[in-house]
Amino acid sequence: MTSVNDLRSSFVDYFARNGHHAVASSPLVPRNDPTLMFTNSGMVQFKNTFTGVEKRPYSRATTAQKCVRAGGKHNDLDNVGFTARHHTFFEMLGNFSFGDYFKDHAIELAWNLLTKDWGLPREKLMVTVYQDDDEAMELWKKIAGIGEDRIVRLGAKSNFWQMGDTGPCGPCSEIFYDHGDHIWGGPPGSPEEDGDRWIEIWNLVFMQYEQQGDGSRTGLPRPSIDTGMGLERIAAVMQGVHDNYDIDLFKALIGAAAQATGADINGEGNRSLRVIADHLRSMSFLIAEGVLPSNEGRGYVLRRIMRRAMRHATLLGANEPVIHKLVPTLVREMGQAYPELSRGEALISETVLLEEGRFLKTLGRGLQLLADETRDMGEGTVLDGASAFKLYDTYGFPLDLTQDALRTRGITVDQAGFDAAMAAQKAEARKSWSGSGEAATDTVWYGLADKLGPTEFLGYETETAEGEIKALLKDGAEVAALAEGEEGFAVLNQTPFYGESGGQVGDTGTLKGDAVAASVTDTQKHHGVFAHKVKVTQGSLKVGQAVTLVVDHERRSSIRANHSATHLLHEALRLVLGDHVAQKGSMVSSERLRFDFVHTKPMTEQEMAEVEDIANAIVLQNTPVETRLMGVEEAKESGARALFGEKYGDEVRVVAMGEPTSNGLGWSVELCGGTHVRRTGDIGLVSIVAESAVGAGVRRIEALTGKAARHRGNTHVAIVDAAAGLLRSGSHEVLDRITALQDNIKKIERELTDARKKLALGGSGAGAAASADETVNGVTYVGRTVEGIAAKDVKGLVDSEKKRIGSGVVTVVLKGDDGKGTVAIGVTDDLTARYAAGNLIKLATAALGGQGGGGRPDMAQGGGPDGSKSAEAIAAVRGAL
Numbered sequence: 063m064t065s066v067n068d069l070r071s072s073f074v075d076y077f078a079r080n081g082h083h084a085v086a087s088s089p090l091v092p093r094n095d096p097t098l099m100f101t102n103s104g105m106v107q108f109k110n111t112f113t114g115v116e117k118r119p120y121s122r123a124t125t126a127q128k129c130v131r132a133g134g135k136h137n138d139l140d141n142v143g144f145t146a147r148h149h150t151f152f153e154m155l156g157n158f159s160f161g162d163y164f165k166d167h168a169i170e171l172a173w174n175l176l177t178k179d180w181g182l183p184r185e186k187l188m189v190t191v192y193q194d195d196d197e198a199m200e201l202w203k204k205i206a207g208i209g210e211d212r213i214v215r216l217g218a219k220s221n222f223w224q225m226g227d228t229g230p231c232g233p234c235s236e237i238f239y240d241h242g243d244h245i246w247g248g249p250p251g252s253p254e255e256d257g258d259r260w261i262e263i264w265n266l267v268f269m270q271y272e273q274q275g276d277g278s279r280t281g282l283p284r285p286s287i288d289t290g291m292g293l294e295r296i297a298a299v300m301q302g303v304h305d306n307y308d309i310d311l312f313k314a315l316i317g318a319a320a321q322a323t324g325a326d327i328n329g330e331g332n333r334s335l336r337v338i339a340d341h342l343r344s345m346s347f348l349i350a351e352g353v354l355p356s357n358e359g360r361g362y363v364l365r366r367i368m369r370r371a372m373r374h375a376t377l378l379g380a381n382e383p384v385i386h387k388l389v390p391t392l393v394r395e396m397g398q399a400y401p402e403l404s405r406g407e408a409l410i411s412e413t414v415l416l417e418e419g420r421f422l423k424t425l426g427r428g429l430q431l432l433a434d435e436t437r438d439m440g441e442g443t444v445l446d447g448a449s450a451f452k453l454y455d456t457y458g459f460p461l462d463l464t465q466d467a468l469r470t471r472g473i474t475v476d477q478a479g480f481d482a483a484m485a486a487q488k489a490e491a492r493k494s495w496s497g498s499g500e501a502a503t504d505t506v507w508y509g510l511a512d513k514l515g516p517t518e519f520l521g522y523e524t525e526t527a528e529g530e531i532k533a534l535l536k537d538g539a540e541v542a543a544l545a546e547g548e549e550g551f552a553v554l555n556q557t558p559f560y561g562e563s564g565g566q567v568g569d570t571g572t573l574k575g576d577a578v579a580a581s582v583t584d585t586q587k588h589h590g591v592f593a594h595k596v597k598v599t600q601g602s603l604k605v606g607q608a609v610t611l612v613v614d615h616e617r618r619s620s621i622r623a624n625h626s627a628t629h630l631l632h633e634a635l636r637l638v639l640g641d642h643v644a645q646k647g648s649m650v651s652s653e654r655l656r657f658d659f660v661h662t663k664p665m666t667e668q669e670m671a672e673v674e675d676i677a678n679a680i681v682l683q684n685t686p687v688e689t690r691l692m693g694v695e696e697a698k699e700s701g702a703r704a705l706f707g708e709k710y711g712d713e714v715r716v717v718a719m720g721e722p723t724s725n726g727l728g729w730s731v732e733l734c735g736g737t738h739v740r741r742t743g744d745i746g747l748v749s750i751v752a753e754s755a756v757g758a759g760v761r762r763i764e765a766l767t768g769k770a771a772r773h774r775g776n777t778h779v780a781i782v783d784a785a786a787g788l789l790r791s792g793s794h795e796v797l798d799r800i801t802a803l804q805d806n807i808k809k810i811e812r813e814l815t816d817a818r819k820k821l822a823l824g825g826s827g828a829g830a831a832a833s834a835d836e837t838v839n840g841v842t843y844v845g846r847t848v849e850g851i852a853a854k855d856v857k858g859l860v861d862s863e864k865k866r867i868g869s870g871v872v873t874v875v876l877k878g879d880d881g882k883g884t885v886a887i888g889v890t891d892d893l894t895a896r897y898a899a900g901n902l903i904k905l906a907t908a909a910l911g912g913q914g915g916g917g918r919p920d921m922a923q924g925g926g927p928d929g930s931k932s933a934e935a936i937a938a939v940r941g942a943l
């Protein structure tokens with residue numbers, strides 16, 4: 063038996079041997095198309111290559127592409143469980159020619175693989191061609207050697223392939239396999255074609271046109287080829303079973319589901335087991351890509367798939383969460399081909415378990431209500447919209463879950479009534495905010511949030527994606543276009559740009575479309591709507607346009623590193639300072655990070671060094687940073703750090719990094735909606751550059767990471783080296799040399815002061831002033847004018863003069879460099895009964911143009927603005943003796 067895994071590689075190898083470049087599957091959330099909810103076929107990643115917008119270094123490619131058809135143009139959700147061949151998730155094998163070969167070689171390659179390499183009997187195969195495609199008809203006859211009786215002409219409905227409402231398209235030719243007359247069904251085009259006997263296994267699309275949004279079709283630059291073969295269908299053929307759900311892969315998944323629920327594989331519950339096995343794959347692959355269950359957009363499609371699977375588990379008798387238990391089996395079966403499954407295993411299991419726990423709380427009561435409401439209803443009746451809405455609103459039943467539950471009984475749901483109930487509820491909510499007196503600008507954003515719903519954020523997974531412009535704002539009002547040079551805000555259906563929140567700044571970058579370009583200088587978030595601040599640099603930006611959004615990668619990388627480092631510092635601070643360290647605020651930009659926390663005293667140098675060391679040790683672990691979705695209570699119980707007083711939704715993103723400690727999740731675990739590095743090593747380096755107070759009991763540290771931290775280190779090393787050069791020393795001696803220099807300077811200053819004093823008193827240099835001891839009224843009087851010494855040294859001079867004369871009165875006036883005068887007067891102790899220095903000083907300061915001055919009877923000091931009057935000051939004292 064050829065396993066699914068063998069078949070996948072056999073296909074890719076065959077086309078690689080035939081000159082095709084083997085390309086990896088692209089993500090399920092398309093990066094290059096704003097109109098598609100999920101990648102629904104192999105050609106999606108090559109869309110722009112077909113139209114010539116994107117050039118690739120090869121003109122032939124082959125892929126095994128993961129696809130989800132659960133929303134939009136190609137939606138198989140309702141068929142799952144009811145047919146042998148429909149899936150919400152499946153793999154499409156394909157080969158592509160971008161203007162290289164066309165119909166003939168495509169047919170030849172396909173026919174040879176099927177009939178030669180894989181040995182399928184020709185008589186079991188039939189083909190279809192587009193009704194007017196005579197060329198294809200002739201080629202099939204010639205190349206495959208089959209007669210017209212085995213070639214069916216069909217119309218556009220089945221033989222014209224289109225990706226979605228827009229995009230590359232063309233007539234196609236399909237290959238069918240006959241599973242045998244023991245199964246009901248007829249060949250393509252016959253009234254019984256919907257049966258499971260004749261199954262389409264391969265679709266060869268002759269890509270020739272591009273479908274435009276306005277309904278017109280333009281030609282592709284060159285005719286191309288896009289083929290798609292469902293891996294599960296061909297596996298059924300190759301494994302000799304007619305039902306996709308009987309292939310090895312599904313047997314394993316269904317077996318695991320039967321075991322987990324206790325259901326009998328061959329019994330009544332078989333349909334439910336198929337639904338669970340199918341939905342397990344789509345939910346797991348979507349979660350692995352970062353799509354998480356929510357009430358909007360892709361997240362809601364995921365939630366619908368998950369809840370539908372959960373209802374089927376309940377039908378099988380499971381009252382406890384079981385779906386998450388199946389994840390390991392899926393990872394075992396598919397994890398090798400898709401490593402993202404293995405990497406995301408924990409995230410997938412936890413997310414599924416969380417959703418199971420949440421939904422199981424209301425599922426039983428919802429089912430009871432449904433049973434009560436429909437008790438007396440028979441086949442062909444319609445459940446009213448209000449009941450379906452109540453199931454949705456109160457019990458979390460997506461509409462299609464209710465429809466699915468009633469389908470086997472032939473009961474449908476009044477969808478218009480359901481929509482009306484939904485609209486009424488929205489109108490109620492609108493009333494409550496429109497009357498809430500918000501500022502006018504806020505009202506605009508509320509209005510947009512109401513009209514458009516929240517913007518889908520793709521930026522956890524990608525920095526580049528296409529989006530469709532849903533609204534433009536200029537000066538606070540909606541406009542249809544922004545012309546070249548104009549500034550305003552753009553709102554798109556989805557974006558990789560992070561809108562400022564949780565302390566992390568908004569992204570910047572560019573926005574480009576057909577003949578239009580704009581720079582994005584900031585991104586803000588208002589009520590879930592992402593507002594891109596744009597300046598149009600070329601052409602004109604219009605509502606309805608599809609544009610490619612590119613986040614400034616370097617800037618975002620620095621922001622990621624700074625945000626992750628903030629988490630590491632937070633935890634390190636707790637370890638070093640204690641558990642009282644609660645986050646008070648943070649700011650994460652591309653340049654630096656700031657973190658405010660509760661702590662009453664300044665951190666010591668040693669504490670800062672310890673914190674930095676610990677954070678850098680986790681950087682060096684280079685362990686993956688993991689994000690989970692958790693219930694808020696559960697997250698807090700697990701020890702995740704949350705901001706006190708912050709309002710969180712029911713479900714929160716939990717970011718864990720570093721090797722787990724006791725909580726099992728990680729060394730640092732925080733509730734956080736920000737963007738982070740993939741591995742801690744991406745932070746590079748954490749360097750604390752400042753510590754300060756920001757308020758009572760709140761400290762702030764600032765830090766740099768990666769390049770910025772390294773640059774700062776380098777700058778500092780360069781400064782030390784330059785200093786060493788000046789000092790003519792080795793850099794390790796710089797500190798000793800500077801200390802020695804400082805000591806030396808102090809010594810020299812002291813010597814200088816002494817020298818000046820000496821000079822002022824006795825010398826004949828510039829600082830000295832001529833004077834002589836006089837005798838006035840029988841008392842020795844010394845009056846001197848000095849310059850060039852410090853004011854604080856004047857008293858010292860007076861003291862030495864007092865000592866020198868033994869008995870008498872001394873006046874020393876300093877003529878300062880600034881022109882002011884400082885005067886000190888001393889009276890020897892034997893004379894203080896006759897003269898008080900405190901009185902004499904007043905006369906001297908008056909002469910200098912000042913007033914007052916004071917001191918003890920034996921020593922007083924004062925000053926005045928006019929130092930040139932020193933002689934007058936000396937004379938004034940003399941006159942008083």
Ligand code: SER
Pocket residue numbers: 102103104105156223265266267288289290291
């Ligand atoms: N795009 C085509 C399909 O999905 C062939 O790959 O059927």
